[in-house]
Amino acid sequence: MSRWTALVLAGSRPGRDAFAQAHGTDLKALIPVGGVPMVARPVTALLKADEISRVVVLAQQPERIVVALPTDVRLSVIRSGDTIAATLENILSDPATEFPLLVTTADHALLDEGIISDFCRQAAGADLAIGLVEQRPLLARLPETSRTWLRFRGGAYSGANLFAFGNRKAASAVALWRSVEQDRKKGWRMIAALGPSVLLGAVLRLRTIEQTLASVGRKIGLDIRKVELSNPLAAVDVDKPADHELVTAILDGQA
Template sequence: MSEEWTAILLAGARPGVDPFAQQHGTDLKPLIPVLGIPMVARVATSLLASSGIGEVRVLTQFPARIAEVLPEDPRIKLGASDGTIAETMQRILADPETQFPLLVTTADHALLDPAMVADFLAKAEGADVAVGLVERKNLLERLPQSKRTWLKFRGGAWSGANLFALGSPEAAKAVELWRSVEQDRKKGIKMIAALGPTLLVGSILRLRSLQGTLDKVGKKLGLNIRAVAMDNPLAAVDVDKEDDHILVTAILKGEQ
């Protein structure tokens, strides 16, 4: 790996009461403990232990509270997040002090480990934008009961791994597209529809592979956009609800 990456750890919380967080004795999702360790601390620790990662920027609406649980390391920098992920990333990409390339992940990625990070960075290097994904067959072989949102293309169906690479400020063009459909981020067909009728029809009929679709998107935006197929299917498992928490706890205990 030829360059040092800056990690962006998104540790925001939705406004209002979060019943999932309350169930685990807190009001902030990133502070939900998994085997006694707040999720945001788990992810930060994995990033700090990963080869190729320099600074770890933790972005949240509650920096003082999040700081209390983070590892003591001079590479960790706390900062404020905006109303949405896309707004936050637009600001980061426009900041002349931001050091590229960026690895972006989320505080609920409790299973993230240095091996996953290394796999993603090696495959994402040199891309303007890269997206970590897990193929359905691989995940279901490991976790047959898993229920995910799948994006279906010729040759396979894919689920996100909450890992993104942004190689330069030019990636803002992709983030702007994301912002236009952010509220529908779990509805893949609406995201594809925003790119135009040709891609929409091609996706519905599964005329293109995942990378073929991203190539068309990249050509439209003037970017090199890359799909990164993760070796470890557990990269697709985050902690978004109680069933996820139970599953991730069992995996970490070696019971799943």
């Protein structure tokens, strides 16, 4: 079994964060979820997972994040760059970086060992793997949820804030990410950045998601793999007040 290094992105967006301030902090990663600082939830899950050998949390204010986390020799908190893409580019170019890398986010409050195992198993060996949840099981579990859906022939998908970088070649994908970083929540703009043929195929639903990822992979020289996760809660993060209410209800067994 491959042993993965996990990166947890716990940075803050520039400017005032009204969501965080409503919960008594200025850092989103420290918003309490079920009485626990949000960032501590995915970090704890990763430390428990058999597949993970090391966890690195990246934040602009690491000295504040570290006090919210468990003490573990496998855990470190380091200063991140100004943006996600810049931070990942630096890590992928560092000769000391060990692969494979699993990347997730501090707001992945429902991440658990089962999701991690499912993702690592399916992502093993890919240059780049992207965690996704298909629309039908997610709506069956949470009929009222509002998500950003990417629609293809054969299904619609929501991101699960889980990515795998199998080797240094994946830096080309991060360069593409940098070009659309401000639009990462706007699925169609991200697809458009990949070229007119990919955009047209998605708009008209002429291609499956596998065909689309294969086309993108050829463009940037990578084996890109879809990882469709069996637990639909993998697609639920805490990005706004309604998400916080939903995740709290799920943790309390009320949703």
